[in-house]
Amino acid sequence: LARVIGFNFITFWLGFLRLGAIVLTREPLPLPGAAPALAASSRWIGALFASVLAAYLGFTAFGPRRVRIAGVEVSPPGFGTTCAQIALSSLDWTLAASVFFALLPSDTPGLGMDRVLGVFVVAQLAGIVSHVPAGLGVFEGALVLLLAPWLPPPQVLASALAFRRTRSSPLRAP
Numbered sequence: 678l679a680r681v682i683g684f685n686f687i688t689f690w691l692g693f694l695r696l697g698a699i700v701l702t703r704e705p706l707p708l709p710g711a712a713p714a715l716a717a718s719s720r721w722i723g724a725l726f727a728s729v730l731a732a733y734l735g736f737t738a739f740g741p742r743r744v745r746i747a748g749v750e751v752s753p754p755g756f757g758t759t760c761a762q763i764a765l766s767s768l769d770w771t772l773a774a775s776v777f778f779a780l781l782p783s784d785t786p787g788l789g790m791d792r793v794l795g796v797f798v799v800a801q802l803a804g805i806v807s808h809v810p811a812g813l814g815v816f817e818g819a820l821v822l823l824l825a826p827w828l829p830p831p832q833v834l835a836s837a838l839a840f841r842r843t844r845s846s847p848l849r850a851p
Contacts, residue, residue: 684754684762691730691759692766693798698727700795706823719799734759770798776843777820780836781828788827796823817841 701723738756745751754762774797778790800819804812817837821830 680751683751687754688762688766690766691733691763692768692770693801694726694730695763695767696770696794697798697802698723698730700791700798702727704791704795706792706795706799719795730763770794773797777836777840780839780843781824782832782836785827788824793824796820799823 701719703723705719734756737753737759740753743750743752771794774794775790777797778793781788781793797820800816800823801812803819804816807815809815817834820837821833824833
């Protein structure tokens with residue numbers, strides 16, 4: 678059970694790091710009311726994500742086949758498995774962000790899927806690090822703040838609530 682949980686945990690973060698690295702280095706996020714240097718700093722965060730991902734890929738490709746963590750011997754996944762983890766997790770993150778993007782008003786100039794993906798990843802991170810259960814309110818607040826240059830808060834909040842509803846559908850398996 679611990680191996681499955683650990684594998685899923687790592688898969689979750691590998692996709693997050695990949696997408697975060699791509700979107701934050703390519704298109705920095707402007708923060709309303711923040712200094713312009715703060716928006717440029719998202720490029721550094723993206724570069725940090727890319728570095729962590731590259732280090733982990735290097736570890737799985739060239740590192741030891743067994744590692745001792747807290748007195749327990751663990752076999753890290755191989756390079757091929759790690760690449761599959763990254764691909765599947767990135768797809769999962771992208772599909773989730775696509776659902777949110779589809780719920781936003783479609784006639785918003787300057788707001789494409791790339792930017793929404795970056796906003797989505799940062800908002801998810803804010804929800805995760807807040808330690809609030811399911812990031813409730815934190816995720817939505819981050820979306821409202823980060824999308825303020827393009828959309829008024831009521832429209833973003835309505836889309837975020839509709840997104841939450843899609844994620845908690847009774848049709849989904851528990």
